[in-house]
Amino acid sequence: MRRAVIASVVLVVSTSSALTACSSGGAGDTTPTTPTTVVTVTRSPSSAPTTTSSSAAAAAYTASSTRVTGRTDRSSYDVTIPQLAGGKQSVTAEFNQSMRAALQDQIDADYSGLSFTLRDGYRNGPFHIGSRVVSAELISYWTANPPGAHGDSLLATVTIDTDTATPITLSDAFGDLDTGLRRLSQEAARILPTTVVGDRYERSGITPTEKNFANWTASPQGMVIHFGDYQVGAYADGLIDITIPWSDLSDVLAPGMQDVLSS
Numbered sequence: 411m412r413r414a415v416i417a418s419v420v421l422v423v424s425t426s427s428a429l430t431a432c433s434s435g436g437a438g439d440t441t442p443t444t445p446t447t448v449v450t451v452t453r454s455p456s457s458a459p460t461t462t463s464s465s466a467a468a469a470a471y472t473a474s475s476t477r478v479t480g481r482t483d484r485s486s487y488d489v490t491i492p493q494l495a496g497g498k499q500s501v502t503a504e505f506n507q508s509m510r511a512a513l514q515d516q517i518d519a520d521y522s523g524l525s526f527t528l529r530d531g532y533r534n535g536p537f538h539i540g541s542r543v544v545s546a547e548l549i550s551y552w553t554a555n556p557p558g559a560h561g562d563s564l565l566a567t568v569t570i571d572t573d574t575a576t577p578i579t580l581s582d583a584f585g586d587l588d589t590g591l592r593r594l595s596q597e598a599a600r601i602l603p604t605t606v607v608g609d610r611y612e613r614s615g616i617t618p619t620e621k622n623f624a625n626w627t628a629s630p631q632g633m634v635i636h637f638g639d640y641q642v643g644a645y646a647d648g649l650i651d652i653t654i655p656w657s658d659l660s661d662v663l664a665p666g667m668q669d670v671l672s673s
Contacts, residue, residue: 468673471497471544471572473537476506478513486555487517487528492537492546492568500575505544505568508577512548512566525555531563533649535636538629540673543578545569545628547636549649562639563649565625571670580620583633583671585664591618593662597654598635598642605650607643615641628671632656 474495479488491513494505516528528550535547546568553561569578584590595618602611615637616622625636632655637643642650656663656672663671 468539468541471495471502471539473539473546476510478510480517482517484525485517485528487513488530489513489528489550490530491548492535494539494544498572498575501544501570501572504575504577505546505570508568508570509546509548509566512568513550516550516552516564516566521552521554527553527555527557528564529553535565535567536627536629536634538627540572540628540630542572542670542673543569543628544572545671547625547627560645562645565636565638565649567625567627567636569626569628569671573670578628578667578671580623580626583664583667584662586662587620588618590659590662591620591623593659594618594623594633594635594654597658598652601652601654602642602650605652606647607650611642612640629653630672633659633671 472495474493475490476493477488477490481487491509493509494502496502531549531551533549535549537546538544548566548568550564551561552564570576571578580590581587595616598616599613602616603609605611622641623635625638627634627636632653634651634653637650637652639645639649656668660668
């Protein structure tokens with residue numbers, strides 16, 4: 411049975427897009443069919459996404475990937491998703507199932523009734539393996555069928571506490587969610603002018619809501635926020651990531667959470 415994924419609330423699995431209505435396609439039946447092919451591919455170390463390990467415990471896990479292909483009445487998809495190997499079976503299963511569920515949400519979404527194709531994103535997201543956390547981003551690329559001017563990136567993130575084999579949500583990360591979101595908004599306003607978007611960043615894209623900060627991953631340096639197409643800049647700016655240092659979040663994080671997320 412497919413697990414439920416609710417916009418980074420139940421799981422740190424979230425999808426976002428800024429799909430433009432620059433093309434049209436058939437609406438069709440939105441009920442997904444069973445994928446026609448699923449082929450597992452483990453990346454070699456030279457082609458794997460960026461992975462960091464901070465202890466011997468983290469070394470028990472390795473980053474891999476699975477290619478998922480198939481077709482529904484409205485879509486076709488051929489996407490490589492991050493997967494985890496080794497380590498505790500409960501952690502590996504939780505991570506892998508969560509990533510698969512995130513992709514399924516992208517496949518099942520309505521997109522204004524357009525028919526579409528989903529394939530690999532134009533770059534890999536980060537994949538961090540720490541001593542107490544595993545965190546990664548899935549980036550896929552959506553195009554209307556028939557295609558329009560261009561497609562759009564879809565994002566999803568998964569962060570798992572390896573001690574408990576459970577997802578870490580924004581609500582888990584912060585002692586008080588609203589206070590945490592306000593701090594993320596303030597820090598984003600401080601950091602975004604140093605990125606390619608400069609002072610012209612879109613203010614509405616960083617208002618303190620869960621939707622705006624749903625896509626995040628953990629790293630030793632800080633919480634990495636991943637913004638979708640158009641969220642904080644023009645399409646030509648590409649996907650924008652910022653890292654908010656843990657030292658700037660330490661007073662609003664839940665007790666003990668910094669040690670987990672920064673591992």
